[in-house]
Amino acid sequence: THTLPIDVRRGRSKKTMEDTTTMLVFLLLPALTILCTLLLRAAISKEHATSCSSDAVDVPVPPPSPWRLPLVGNLHQLAGRRLLPHRSLASLAAAHGPVMLLRLGQVRAVVVSSAAAAREVMQTHDRVFASRPSLAVPGKLFYGCTDIAFAPHGPYWVHARKMSVLHLLSPARVRAYRAVREEEVQALVQMVHVQRLSCGGGVVRLSELLAGFAKDVTGRIVFGASPSTAEGWGAKVDTLLEEGNALLGTFHVQDCFPGLAWLGLGGLDNKVRKAFERIDPILEEILEVAGRQLLSPQQDTPTTTSGSTFVHVMLSLDNISGGSAAWRFSRDNVKAILMDLFGAGTEATIVVLEWVMAELVRNKGAMERLQHELRKSLISDSDMITEHDLQGMVYLKAVIKETIRLHPPGPLLLPHEAMESTRIQQYHIPRKTMVIINAWAIGRDPHTWESPMEFRPERFIGSEVSFRGRHFQLIPFGSGRRMCPGINFTMSILEIAIANLVGRFNWALREGETELDMEETPGVASRKRVPLCVIARPWP
Numbered sequence: 047t048h049t050l051p052i053d054v055r056r057g058r059s060k061k062t063m064e065d066t067t068t069m070l071v072f073l074l075l076p077a078l079t080i081l082c083t084l085l086l087r088a089a090i091s092k093e094h095a096t097s098c099s100s101d102a103v104d105v106p107v108p109p110p111s112p113w114r115l116p117l118v119g120n121l122h123q124l125a126g127r128r129l130l131p132h133r134s135l136a137s138l139a140a141a142h143g144p145v146m147l148l149r150l151g152q153v154r155a156v157v158v159s160s161a162a163a164a165r166e167v168m169q170t171h172d173r174v175f176a177s178r179p180s181l182a183v184p185g186k187l188f189y190g191c192t193d194i195a196f197a198p199h200g201p202y203w204v205h206a207r208k209m210s211v212l213h214l215l216s217p218a219r220v221r222a223y224r225a226v227r228e229e230e231v232q233a234l235v236q237m238v239h240v241q242r243l244s245c246g247g248g249v250v251r252l253s254e255l256l257a258g259f260a261k262d263v264t265g266r267i268v269f270g271a272s273p274s275t276a277e278g279w280g281a282k283v284d285t286l287l288e289e290g291n292a293l294l295g296t297f298h299v300q301d302c303f304p305g306l307a308w309l310g311l312g313g314l315d316n317k318v319r320k321a322f323e324r325i326d327p328i329l330e331e332i333l334e335v336a337g338r339q340l341l342s343p344q345q346d347t348p349t350t351t352s353g354s355t356f357v358h359v360m361l362s363l364d365n366i367s368g369g370s371a372a373w374r375f376s377r378d379n380v381k382a383i384l385m386d387l388f389g390a391g392t393e394a395t396i397v398v399l400e401w402v403m404a405e406l407v408r409n410k411g412a413m414e415r416l417q418h419e420l421r422k423s424l425i426s427d428s429d430m431i432t433e434h435d436l437q438g439m440v441y442l443k444a445v446i447k448e449t450i451r452l453h454p455p456g457p458l459l460l461p462h463e464a465m466e467s468t469r470i471q472q473y474h475i476p477r478k479t480m481v482i483i484n485a486w487a488i489g490r491d492p493h494t495w496e497s498p499m500e501f502r503p504e505r506f507i508g509s510e511v512s513f514r515g516r517h518f519q520l521i522p523f524g525s526g527r528r529m530c531p532g533i534n535f536t537m538s539i540l541e542i543a544i545a546n547l548v549g550r551f552n553w554a555l556r557e558g559e560t561e562l563d564m565e566e567t568p569g570v571a572s573r574k575r576v577p578l579c580v581i582a583r584p585w586p
């Protein structure tokens with residue numbers, strides 16, 4: 047009996063234990079389920095939070111922006127008679143960063159002011175940014191943007207650019223114009239002699255002579271005529287250049303408020319129309335003369351050492367390709383392209399020549415070092431430095447590079463436009479955004495350049511940094527698909543002209559002058575504000 051209850055107890059207590067366990071399991075199960083659910087939810091929400099936060103990094107954010115006014119946005123910080131947009135933009139970028147969003151009226155514009163950001167625009171996303179915004183002034187002056195520089199990305203632009211490179215700007219074509227360059231440089235040297243004797247005290251109005259030289263040499267190559275000798279041409283060509291540059295450099299209200307174009311705001315339309323009415327007959331005349339010369343080749347058709355000048359090539363493209371030209375250019379297309387090439391070529395050449403001479407006159411050490419290099423080539427009084435001599439002249443090339451770093455002729459390049467939405471650095475850039483690249487600010491960026499404000503050509507001796515679009519700290523010609531195709535053309539003119547001016551004369555400030563004004567003008571090309579007037583003394 048004793049054992050029974052025990053057994054029974056045992057049995058009962060075993061049963062009781064099982065019951066208790068079952069009860070406990072039943073009691074704990076919901077709690078465990080709740081706990082597991084909570085843990086799971088916590089884990090899920092943690093994962094979600096992580097994925098959300100990585101989404102947050104990925105969420106497209108616009109670039110930082112300076113404060114803006116209602117309606118006009120940031121326009122008041124850029125446009126204005128005395129404001130130089132590249133300088134105003136550089137100051138804004140110093141406060142808001144190298145990728146900065148502006149509102150120019152209704153237009154969204156992103157300003158890029160560092161080498162790294164410029165690389166993203168012109169290398170990483172080169173194709174996306176290879177178009178131009180549609181702008182009112184070039185639209186009118188370049189026959190509906192059928193030039194090269196302002197043409198939107200597309201087959202027309204591809205063909206126009208290709209054709210210009212093939213027939214005008216390729217290394218082989220540039221070599222063919224050597225005789226024209228050397229003749230015009232000789233004429234320039236002659237003009238310096240004449241002016242220094244006629245003005246008294248050896249004073250030379252150098253800006254004026256350099257402008258005449260640039261127009262003549264480019265005019266002969268592109269148009270087949272030299273503006274200073276053809277009757278009435280000087281003034282006509284000035285019209286093309288001055289009016290074009292002044293108008294292209296302005297912010298047209300219509301560009302900033304495209305929705306209000308019908309109101310004809312800003313008063314520029316009239317100016318642009320009048321300029322166009324003056325420019326078009328000049329281009330027509332150039333085409334007519336060239337057309338006549340082609341029809342009667344016994345007439346004095348101006349040629350280079352290896353063929354016709356560019357205008358003749360343009361007019362006879364169908365003949366050249368046996369009537370199967372890849373693209374037919376209308377008469378208006380030809381005029382737009384001629385005006386583009388002549389304008390870009392001449393204006394940029396004038397700007398660089400002026401700044402090189404100004405920097406050398408201010409920096410005696412650099413002038414003497416360059417003269418030492420050049421004068422090794424000058425054997426007698428009548429000798430010209432020839433293109434053959436230029437090969438080994440490293441300091442000459444360094445002087446030009448340093449000048450273009452400090453004074454890029456187009457400080458903001460030409461505006462680009464995003465063809466698709468993309469990113470620059472972490473910032474979202476929607477389709478159709480205008481992109482302005484501040485080459486002026488990038489060339490003076492203290493993060494990249496040592497003593498960036500000093501003129502020190504030595505920094506390029508032994509340096510690999512070139513301006514051919516691979517080194518984004520130096521992009522006076524841009525980079526990528528829209529890069530300037532005229533580098534070889536322009537360098538061939540600049541080098542021979544500077545070599546002979548600096549080699550054959552000693553240059554100095556005028557009596558009583560201690561400083562040169564080094565301010566630039568606003569405009570699509572940034573000329574020296576005060577023309578250069580200096581003393582020239584022949585050497586030896």
Ligand code: HEM
Pocket residue numbers: 194195196207386387388390391392394395398454455456459460461522523524525527528529530531532533535536
């Ligand atoms: C020192 C001289 C020159 C400088 C600094 C210069 C600079 C530039 C710059 C900054 C651009 C725009 C690049 C961009 O949008 O990213 C450009 C475009 C252009 N340049 Fe030049 N240029 C010079 C000389 C020339 C010459 C001599 C010619 C022709 C004779 C020329 C023809 C052009 C053309 C046709 C374009 C438009 C390219 C395009 O949009 O596809 N340039 N140049």
